[in-house]
Each structure stands twice: as C-alpha cells, then as structure tokens.
Amino acid sequence: MSHLLEVKNLKVQFKLDGRTVKAVDGVSFHVDAGEIVAIVGESGSGKSVTQYSILQLIPAPPGEIVEGEVLFEGTDLLKLDPRSQELRDVRGGKIGIIFQEPMTSLNPVMTVGRQLEESLILHLKLSRSQARERAIELLRRVGIPDAEHRVNYYPHQFSGGMRQRIMIAMAMSCEPKILIADEATTALDVTTQAQLLELLRDIVRSTNTALVLVTHNLGVVARFADRIYVMYAGGIVESGTCKDIFANPRHPYTVGLLRAIPRLDDPKDRKLVPIDGLPPDLSQKPTTCAFMPRCVYRTARCAQEPAPPLTPVGPGHEAACYVLPSAEEFSAAANAATAASETSAALAAPVQQKQTGETILEVRNLKMYFPVTKGLLKRKVSDIKAVDDVSFDIRRGETIGLVGESGCGKTTVARAILRMYDPTDGQIVFRGQDIAKLPKKDLRPLRRHMALVFQDSYSSLDPRLTAANIVGEPLKVNRLVASRAEYDRRIDELFELVGLRPELKHRYPHEFSGGQRQRLGIARALASNPDFIVCDEAISALDVSIQAQIINLLEELQAKLGLTYLFIAHDLSVVRHISDRVVVMYLGRVVEIADWKSLYENPKHPYTQALLAAVPIPDPFVEEQRERIIIQGDIPSVMNKPPGCSFSNRCPLATKECTEQVPPLTHVGDGHSVACIKVS
Amino acid sequence: MTTMLLRRLVQAVIVLFIVTVIVFLIMHLIPGDPAQIMLGSTATQEQIDALRHQMGLDKPLVVQYFLWLGNVLHGNLGTSIFYNQPVTQLLAVRLPITLQLGLYSLVVSLILGIPAGIIAAVKRGTFIDSIVIFLSNAGVAIPVFWLAILGVYVFSLKLGWLPVQGWVSPFENFGEGVRYLVMPVLVLATLPLSSFARQTRSSMLEVIRQDYIRTARAKGLKENVVILRHALRNALIPVITLLGISLAGIIGGAVLVEQVFNIPGMGRLLVQAILGKDYILVQGSVLIIGAIVVLINLATDIAYTYVDPRIKG
Amino acid sequence: MPKQSKQARKWVYGGASVALSLAVLGGCASAPSGNTQANTGSAKTVAPQRGGTLRMIMEDHTDNIGFPALSPQLDYYYSSPALETLGRYNAKGIMEPFLAKGWKVDPKAKTITFYLRKGVKFQDGTDFDAEALKWNIQQFQNAHRPEVDGIKSMQVVDKYTLKLNLVKFDNQLLESICWFVQIISPTAVKKHGIDWAKTHPVGTGPFTFVAWNPDVSIIYKRNPNYWQKGKPYLDEIDLDLIYDANTAYNTFISGGADVLTRASTANTKQLEASGQYKFNTTRKIAFGAAGYGFMFPSANPKDPLSNLKVREAVEYAINKNAIIKSVLHGYGEATNQWYTPRSPFYNPAVKGFPYNPAKAKQLLKEAGYPNGFQTQIWTDAADQDMVTAVQNYLAQVGIKVKINVVDIAKLIAITSSSAPKWTGMTVYIWPTFPNAPVLIDRNFSPHAAYFAQNILHPPILQQLIAKARSAPDHQTEVKYVQQIQKVLFQDYALVLPMYITAGDVFMKKNVQNLGMFTTNGFDWNPESVWLSK
Secondary structure (H helix, E strand, O other): OOOOEEEEEEEEEEEEOOEEEEEEEEEEEEEOOOOEEEEEOOOOOOHHHHHHHHOOOOOOOOEEEEEEEEEEOOEEHHHOOOOOHHHHHHEOOOEEEEOOOOOOOOOOOOOHHHHHHHHHHHHOOOOHHHHHHHHHHHHHHOOOOOHHHHOOOOHHHOOHHHHHHHHHHHHHOOOOOEEEEEOOOOOOOHHHHHHHHHHHHHHHHHHOOEEEEEEOOHHHHHHHOOEEEEEEOOEEEEEEEHHHHHHOOOOHHHHHHHHHOOOOOOOOOOOOOOOOOOOOOHHHOOOOOOOHHHOOOOOHHHHHOOOOOOEEEEOOEEEOOOOOOOHHHHHHHHHHHHHHHHHHHHHHOOOOOOOOOOEEEEEEEEEEEEEEEEOOOOEEEEEEEEEEEEEEEEEOOOEEEEEOOOOOOHHHHHHHHOOOOOOOEEEEEEOOEEOOOOOHHHHHHHHOOEEEEOOOOOOOOOOOOOHHHHHHHHHHHOOOOOOHHHHHHHHHHHHHHOOOOHHHHHOOHHHOOHHHHHHHHHHHHHOOOOOEEEEEOOOOOOOHHHHHHHHHHHHHHHHHHOOEEEEEOOOHHHHHHHOOEEEEEEOOEEEEEEEHHHHHHOOOOHHHHHHHHHOOOOOHHHHHHOOOOOOOOOOOOHHHOOOOOOOOOOOOOOOHHHHOOOOOOEEOOOOOEEOOOOOO | OHHHHHHHHHHHHHHHHHHHHHHHHHHHHOOOOHHHHHHOOOOOHHHHHHHHHHHOOOOOHHHHHHHHHHHHHOOOOOEOOOOOOEHHHHHHHHHHHHHHHHHHHHHHHHHHHHHHHHHHHHOOOOHHHHHHHHHHHHHHHOOHHHHHHHHHHHHHHHOOOOOOOOOOOOOOOHHHHHHHHHHHHHHHHHHHHHHHHHHHHHHHHHHHOOHHHHHHHHOOOOHHHHHHHHHHHHHHHHHHHHHHHHHHHHHHHHHHHHHHOOOOOHHHHHHHHHHOOOHHHHHHHHHHHHHHHHHHHHHHHHHHHHHOHHHOO | OOHHHHHHHHHHHOOOOOOOHHHHHOOOOOOOOOOOOOHHHHHHHOOOOOOOEEEEEEEOOOOOOOOHHHOOHHHHHHHOOOOEOOEEEOOOOOEEEOOEEEEEEEOOOOEEEEEEOOOOEOOOOOEOOHHHHHHHHHHHHHOOOHHHOOEEEEEEEEOOEEEEEEOOOOHHHHHHHHHHOOEOOHHHHHHHOHHHHHHOOOOOOOEEEEEEEOOOEEEEEEOOOOOOOOOOOOOEEEEEEEOOHHHHHHHHHOOOOOEEOOOOHHHHHHHHHHOOOEEEEHHHOOOOOEEEEEEOOOOOOOOHHHOHHHHHHHHHHOOHHHHHHHHOOOOOEEOOOOOOOOOOOOOOOOOOOOOOHHHHHHHHHHOOOOOOOEEEEEEOHHHHHHHHHHHHHHHHOOOEEEEEEOOHHHHHHHHEOOOOOOOOEEEEEEEOOOOHHHHHHHHHOOOOOEOHHHOOOOHHHHHHHHHHHOOOOHHHHHHHHHHHHHHHHHHOOOEEEEEEOOOEEEEOOOEEOOOOOOOOOOOOOHHHOEEOO
C-alpha cells in the first residue's frame, strides 16, 4: 500500500565554516492520510530540517539535500526545481506548514487578511473578494473573534496565541493533504498551547488531513499522536505507535528521554535520570551508533559495528539498536544510575532531610506599577499594574515555585525582590530588614546574600570574558577573597561544585554547550556564598535531557549548601518536581499559594485547575483518561484587566459578583490560600 | 499617529529654535564687526557707529536676537549685508536650484541604489554581488570632491561629452539642462546611492533569513513575489532611516558640488555669506536649510508609519 | 592664493574704493621670464574684424554692476561693457580724457571744469550732458564717498560744460572723478530706482546689458548706437561667473571660454608652458598690482619694534628673493617700496635694507637687544607659508616670532584705529594704483580708520602727502610721491615691504586687443576687443 507521503533515505547537510554538518542522515518515514504523526527529538536532532527538506525550504546554500526521495502522491518532490510551478503548487497548496515562532513567522508589514488571501488567490484561484470572504471565514474557524474587522489588522496587533491561530488558518487555508506543525505551540503558554492543539486536532480530524507534529514535548506527543518517530542526531532511532513507544520503549535514548522529564503525576521523590553527556557534533558524526557515548547499555559490538539500522521489534514498532534492552533491564539500570548519583552526592555531603528554618524573605503587599504616558507632554494617564498587592514568604532552605503564564508578573516580582526595580509600594523583608525602599548604597552588603540565575545563559554571560572571570566577578566586586591564590582556589571550587572541570575555566562562553553555560551561570550565582537564589526560568531554554541534569544539580546544591530558591518557571511539571511550596500568579496577583501536594492534588482556584489540566502528561494511557478543562480565550493584557477578579472573564464559575470586587487571598487551612470567592 | 506627528512637529520647532540661537551666537561671537566690514578701510568711526546703530548692532545680543526672530516670524529674513537685497529674495532664486539638484540626486540614488542592493542580496556571493559590494564601498569611501574632479577630467576634458560647469534649468531647455545636470547629480548621488545599495543589501539579507520569508515561500509564492512583496517592504524600513540622514547629507554635499560645478544654488550663497561674515544671510540660509532638514525628518517619520504599521498608534 | 583669501581681501580693502583688482583678476602669479605677446602692437597691424561673442571667465563676487556710487571700483570690470568714465589712465598713470572731451584745472581759482563730448547718448536714448554728469557726481556725494570730498558746488555752465568749485585745491579730485564716477543714465535710475539700477546698468558704453543670471553669467550685447563710430566689434560679451579657480581653469582649457581672468599659480605655470594661449601679465605694467608686506607697531613704546634700529634689523634679516623663490615659486617681485620700478613713482634713491644678517645682529645689539627678543606676526591662513619663512629668517638673528593665524575679520578688528594698540607685526597689503597720494594718505594719516593708533606719523610725511595732493601738475606730484616713499620705507621704516604680486590674464589666440593688463591692472576696453577668424 502506498503512503500519502513517503520519505526514503533523506540526507541533508549544511556547509558551515568549512565544516559539513550532516543534519539529516538517512531518514525514512511515512505519513498516511488523516493520521497524526509525531516527530520527537531534541534541538539539533534534525527533526525540523527533515520537514523543511520535504518542500525544499532549507536555505541553500549552505544547506544541501544530498540524496533521498520524497514521494508525495507518487511524485518525487526532490526532483522538482524549487522554483517550478509543480513544487510551488505543493507548497502551501497540498502541504501546509505551521512554523514555530508565531511572533516572527508572519510578515509584520502586511495585514493578516492579505497574507491569508495571498495563498487563496494563488492556489484556489479565488478572486480578491472571494478570498477576503474565505479569509474571514478561516479566521472565524480558528477562533479569532470579530474576524470581519481583525482581518485588516497587522500581526503585531495580535497576541502570540492569536498569531499562531492565524498561522494555522493560513496553513489550512487551501485544504492541504498534509499539515506540518513544527514546534507550533512550543513558544506559547500552556493554556493557549492546549487550546491550539485541540483546535488543530479537531480541524485535521474533520478534514481528514494528515498532521505531522514536530516537537520535543513528550506530553504533547502522548496526548495527540497516533504514531511516533523519535529522532536523535539526524537519524530516526525508534518508531512505533504512540502507546508502543510509551509503554514499551526499546531504544535507550527513548527510555532516557522518558526518565529525564518530570511528570505531573510523578511520585515526589522520583529522581530524574538525566542522559549524561552531550549529543554528538554532527560535523564529526561517528559511523557507529551516535547515541553510544551516552548509552549505559553499550556493548563492544556497538563500538565496532556501523550504526545499527532500524529493525522491527514488534508490529509497526522499530528501533535502531544492537542491544535492545528489555523493560526489566531498563528499570534495573535506572535504579543503578539513581543509586550512583545518590552515592556520589552522599559522599560529597550527607543528604540531609530537608528541613526549613526561619523566614528568610517576606514579601508584603508588593506593588510594582509602571506609568503609562500619553499625548504630547507624555502625561501619565494610568499605571500598568504589573505586580499588584502580592504577599508571600520564603523560609530558609525551601524552594518556592512561582508559576503563571506570560504577563502574570512573576519575573517582575523577582526583579523587585532583587531590587532591580524600585517597588512602588509594599515591603520586602530580607534577613530581617525591609529592603523595599532601601537606598542603593545600603543594599550593597545585602546583595551578596542574594543571587540570580538567568534564563538565557548565552546572553547573560559576557562573551569577552573567560569562564573564570565570569564566575569570579562577584568575588571581586564583593571583595570576598584576600589573595590571588585564594581567588584561584575558590574558582576551582565553584567549578567543581557545579560539575565543570576546572581546566575549562580559561575558555570563553561560546565554547561551552547550553547546559554547561547554565552551570557557569549557577557557579557565578554561588560565588558570593548567597543564602537565597532566584532562578528565573533557569532551565526553560534547555533540552529535556540536559534540563534534568540542571534540576538535579540545583537539588544537590540545595542539600549541600542549604540554599533557598525562588524558582520561577512556566513548566508546571518541573515546578512540581522541585518546589516545596508553589505560588500561582495571574495578571499581577497571587491566586493561590499552597504546598506542592495540596496545590497539585487539590487545586482550588479555577485558574490553577485549568492550568494543570492543560499540561499534557507524557503517557498516552493517562492522557486517555484525563478530564479536559480547556479554558477559553486568551490572557488579557495587564493593561486591560477585567474589573473585579482578573480571571472572571475566562472563569467557568464566574458570576456577576466576581466582576464587582477583587477577591482577597484567603487562607483555607493547612497553609493553603486561594483568591476566589467561589472557593472559600 | 497624529499625536506622534504633533510631538515630532513640536520637537522640530524646538530644534529649529536652538539652531537659530546657535547660528546667531556663532555669527556674533566670532571677531569682526559687520559694520566695519561693510564700510571698508576708508570709513570713519562716525560712519561705522552710525551704521552700527542703523543695523541695531549697538543693542544687547538678546534684544538683537529677538528682533531678528520677530522679523523671521513675519516672514522677513532681513537684508543681506553683502548683496543688499532681502534674504528671501536671494533664497527664492537659489533654493529651487539646490532643491532640484538634491531631488534629482535622491531620485537617482534610490532608483539605482535600491535595485542594486536587492540584486546583490538575492544573488549573494555571486560576481554581481561582488561588483555591487565593491562599487558601493568605493562610493562611500571616495571623497565627493575627488570624484567631481575625476568626472570633470574624464567626461569633460578628455572625452568632451559633458560641460565642465554651469547650470541650465531643465524647465527652460530640457536637453541642455540634462547635459549640465548629469555630472553634478551623479557626483552628488554617489554617496547616498552607495549607502542605499549597502543598506538595502544588508537589510535584504537580514530579512530573507526571517521566518516570515520562509512562511511566504512555504505558501508556494513565486520567488520574485517573495522578494518584492514580502522582503522588500521590510527591508526598506532601515533604508528609510538612512533616507533622512542621506537627504541631510545631500544638502551638505550640494554645497561642495555647487562650488565645483559652478551651480548658482544655495550652497554657494551660504559659503560666500560665511566668508563675508554676512551674518544676516547666514542666519536666514541656515534657518531655511534647518527647516528643510526638519521637514525631511518629519516626512521620514510619516513614511515610516506608512511602511511599518507597528509604529502607528 | 586660495580663493577665501581673495574673497576676504575684497571685503577688507574693497569695501569702498581701495580695490585690489589684481587679487581678483589674476591670483598672485606672473611669468618669471615673460614671453608675453604684445597683442596691442600686433592688433594695430591688422584691421579689426566684426562679429562674434567673447566669453570671459570672471570670479563670482559682484553684487552691483549698475550703480557705481554704491559699488567698489573692483566691480567695474563687470560693468565696463555698459558703463564708461570721463577719463582713462594711460600706461604711465596719467589720466586722459575719454567721455569728457577735456578738462581744465585751475589750482588758483580752485576749480575744475569738464568739457563733455557732444552727441553721446545713454543706452536708453537720453543725452549724456552736464546735468547728467552733475547728477552722477551727486550720487557719489549722497553716498558720502571720500573720492568726491572737497567739492563746494557744481555749476552747469552750458549743456556740455560742468564746473566744480572746490573747498581747497586737491589734484587727486580730478583723477578720482574721472576714474570712479562711472556714468549712468539719471533717467533710468529715476524711473526704476536704485535697487533696480544695481542689477541693470544703463550707461553710454559699447554694449547694452541683457541679463544677469546670479552666480552664472552677465550678458551684454552690442550697442549699435555707440558714440565711437564703427565700434564695438563684438556682437556679444558673456561674463561667466565661476567661483572655484579649478573649475574656471577646466572650463577655459575645455574651450568653454575665450578669456580666463584668474588662475592659480600651478595653473598659471601650466597655461604659460602650454603655448596654446596668449597672455598678458601685470609684470609688464606699472600700475594695478598689489604690494605685500608687514606693518610695524612703530608707535607702541612697549614693543621693541617701536625702535627704528630694531625695525631696520628686521628688514636686514630677511632674504626676500629667497622667500619669493621658495614660497611663491618665483611668481612675485621683491620690492623695497610701494611701486615697481616700471612706475614713475618709483624712487631709485630708496635703497632698502638688502639681506645682511650680520648687520641685523649688529643693529639689534646697538638697540639693546644683543640676544634678540620675542615678538609675533598676525596673519591670515592664506599667507601662513610666507610668514613662516619670515619667522625662520628672524630666528637666525635671534628674534623669536610667534605666528598668530587669524581670519580677516580678526585682523580688521586688531588694526582698527579704535582698537587698543597691538604688538608685533601685521600683514599689510596695498594696491599699486596711480592715485598714490590718496592711497598713502588713507593708511598713514593720523585720522585713518586703520593702523592710526599704533604707527608713527612723522610730520615730514604729513607735509609731503599734503604737498603731493596739492601739487599743481603731475611732474610735481611724482616728485613728492617719490619723497614720500623714501620717508615711509627708508627713513622711518614704517612698513616692511616684501614683494609686489602680479597676475596673468589668458586668452585664446584669436582674442585681439583685450586691453587687460596692457596699460594697467584694473581696466579693459570692451569697445576695442575683436576676434580674428
């Protein structure tokens, strides 16, 4: 039986700086009509390049499709000239693509209407006015309210979620046979992500369109995919049905991925098992199994023979591995790895039962307003209430998770605490002293007790400084070392502490991988011996296998040094895994505070409930049985908060009184507080 | 948008005001007494004093400034010391010439520079690209003065194709006018042309890499539609910034080109006025040039909002 | 000489009447070894031919070509095709009748009587007569022009005779009126006003004004009713106004013009060497160039230069010929007085102070400065090289010079008679025109607007100037001017003279009888120019 799309032995390479990067190295897969196929892999695995190559959309040069076939409806697309009419008919006509970045994938200087019409006129040969009508209809279908007017809007007038809806409309506009969604929801907030994926699924199901989901998010895959291809270092290492892959993974990499990610339904004491090491440099890809250097099951055969081909391990289930360990072996090895890392941690410093001490930080009624100016004289007309009356406290040695979607004010809270902003009002009591209004010079002695780990480890490290200088900077600024020798010794110590070899200290940031750079950032934060560290999305930019390494590192450091963390993240599974208590924010206000257990197992605020429901769990069996609460609409901008409870316009429980007063944060027992009049 | 334009306008007026103050101060603080200069070496002290009084030079500087400003607001830029004619009248003859020169140069530099930049970007790394890069770098690096001399030497003296100097209004005699215009316009256009080509090329390259260009290609659009409809308008945004700067530069370059090609425009008038310490003429001319530059910037801002919808509101 | 300097000098010295036509017309270059073609001579042997347009490149600086009472003499170059004067200087510097048929000067009766040509008509058809002349002189009086100072009253004796009654006799007045008062049509001015007149010359000249395109050209066409029958020969004269000297040169060599009135030193060299062009040079004539030197602060007791011996020492210390050779590439004539040896005013008895550093040191010692002293020179940027050379020579005798480069406006301010006394030497430039007594009086009178506060005014000099101005005849005037030069440059050494500049005018070989730089450096004769075919 012939498939709708069949890719055979695709090889794509990029020539960069005299090196040849084999981005896609012999990939074969197929897509059948109406099915949802997921391509899973970490960054650099070649999953996106594979999809772009199908339509010859990779930039050439430097990219080059070396060999392979892409059979679509019996035609080899790779044989077509990229400028030919035939290929252009396929692009956007028979195969639609939704790209990752909704913020940049739409042309900023054309109205969305025109961008939609363009495809319709081109492929469906509609007239201008027909195209307009159809564009409006499409916008309506993807859930853009007031589509008649907004068809004339420019992309910047839409939120990220809305833009991605428009991208979906665009990709679907010409009723393609295949829709490729390349990390289409990755950049979006969880609730939006959930909405969009549901929308996407409904559309493809109703039109019998095949959907190729390219993603790194195993949860999304588990929830939506029929079949899965797992990619690693430019090749497919395992393929099979969704349930097969999750229930009975055979390739060590697939297993590693599943073990590395925290799940919303994990037991709390579960140790994440990171995949040690880094993916190979694809310009020097070994001829042997690419995963071998990181594989715990490797044998002599793996090191000698060429990379293993995909071999059937079950009906419709293939894996590329010589060893193909069984499920039992996997769990044994996992336990061993956990034990090993625990032993090493135990040797360094005995793991103490986590105990929390006195309150180290107390935030009381914190307000952070930014003025909005208007008119000729830049008169202040109103405030953006980025943080509005937020209170919580942190005890020594605990980890507080601060979660919420974009615009909720979580980063602003962190910056206000670190006094990168001057708070508008409220108190921030740190080590017994209110620092909210403290003059900058009096802050200095306190500064060394707090530190920040940034999200973007690349842009936050000065590219002209060596790693040692970066890490050592706080030592010098705070005059924490007396001599050169002590300085050097302390730097070596810090490097070792975060798991970097001290020999690397003379390198520059670009010579480190993303995970290593994040370790550098942590080392720098640790340099002044702080008690309190703010981790602002500190792991969000990392691949899952690396994420686990950093999470584990943070946990070990906390145990060893008795650190207190304020852990800001949008990934609720990670927060659940690491936090003792969790603060949920929505549009500048705290809606719920509780210890992790009550919050995740017994969320009270409708927003928290919706948020948790939106997070996909990487397990198709669990996903099948989950109840879906999909909240409607987008998060309003902080400037246009609804009156009363900010969540009232999206809340399933909302009544008129919700719009009349701002619900206070009320204690409902056991350290669990909720800001909702319907709950308490 | 209206608010933004209003704000720009107010800023422009303030800038103009500051310009007038500076020009006024400079012309009054450098040594030399205009009355003395006017009367020459045979004048008696009484004559000089009388003229100083007549010209208001014996009043405090602040009073002089506001008297001048008051006149300006009534459309009276004063009477040139050297020409003994109203400044407005002097400018009325010369300004249109400089504006023509500037406008033609701008049009030429846009018509040639932007397509050159597009072609170079689209054909990146090819021979055509190298040629555009080489020529535009040369155009930016070569001093206008040198270029003018070279042009005259080659095209006028050696080949005899074009006149050495002079000005014939193209409105009066189109053929002759164009012959006289070719060299000054090309010389004046060289720098902005090269800048436009460079900027267009680099911003095109930047834009071509953008996600929305990939989106456009993924729609199946023809390559030239992708380039002209999707890429160009985005790539033009930085070119517009350059446009404002270049226009100011063209006005400055016109001063030099007018000297070399003996074109009776504003630049020559201004140079003579400065050398002759004809401060009234200098003030008037600088005010007009300043107003033009301010207007150009205002126009650039409007063009911005047209090309880039994100700026509106 | 850079153009700024020329332009600026015009402002300084040309404001009223002391014009440096040379500076405007020729740059500072002249043939060190002249192969000048005496085109006046050759022109006479061939009958002039009618027709053609003369295109002449001029510097662009004039603002008034039609109302001479308000314009510097310098601008007469632009207006002479249309406007004429009562007399013209001959090559010896003697005023000869032109529009006037003749005149009578009576020193005793203190009168000057002009007898006008009959039948001369203005280009607007009105008659040129005694009333018109009177009106013209009145315009100069109304403008407070010093050239017409000392007229008590004017009397129209008959239609063609005008008699001037003077306050006291001044032999310069005749020359001034004959030279400065370009005759314009009173009717035209009365009809259109003075502002119009400035840009629309209406006179008795051989060409009528057609158009003035500001900064481009001034165009004249033949006046068929010209009073000299058979003249002019040309159909049209185009004065091309070109600001930049190189542009002017390029235009000329590309064939875009027949006459080039200005060229830089380098261009002059090239043009002379090419042999393709004829040229006239002020090196061959007596009047109309400029002198260059330094004014001493001779009356500032605080300055060592107020000591005559010190001034003499400075003069002896400088090797003028060497400086001219190195700085001016030989284009200039060393001088020790106001006029060149070709001028009747030249005084061979002035020996000057030939280069003699030993003597300079000796004099310094006698003056009480055995180790020299510190002084300064004020100059504009254009003459910086010259001044630097002087600085080197003075350093050799122990005089340390600080050079102050300032703009012309600052120089005016420093030397203005109302300013405080300055110290050190200032650049001083003078015109070598035939009206010597007036020129010298202007700068060396105690009432002069410039320099007066800081230079000596020896009584003998004042007396000689007065005698020269009241001399009854040219012979006597010449004698006194020669004596003045001796007092000024030798006995008191008030001015350190360096050199006389000179310029060339280049023309195509078919341009005949241009009359420029052949009799003097400030006139030409448009009515006699013709183009050979």
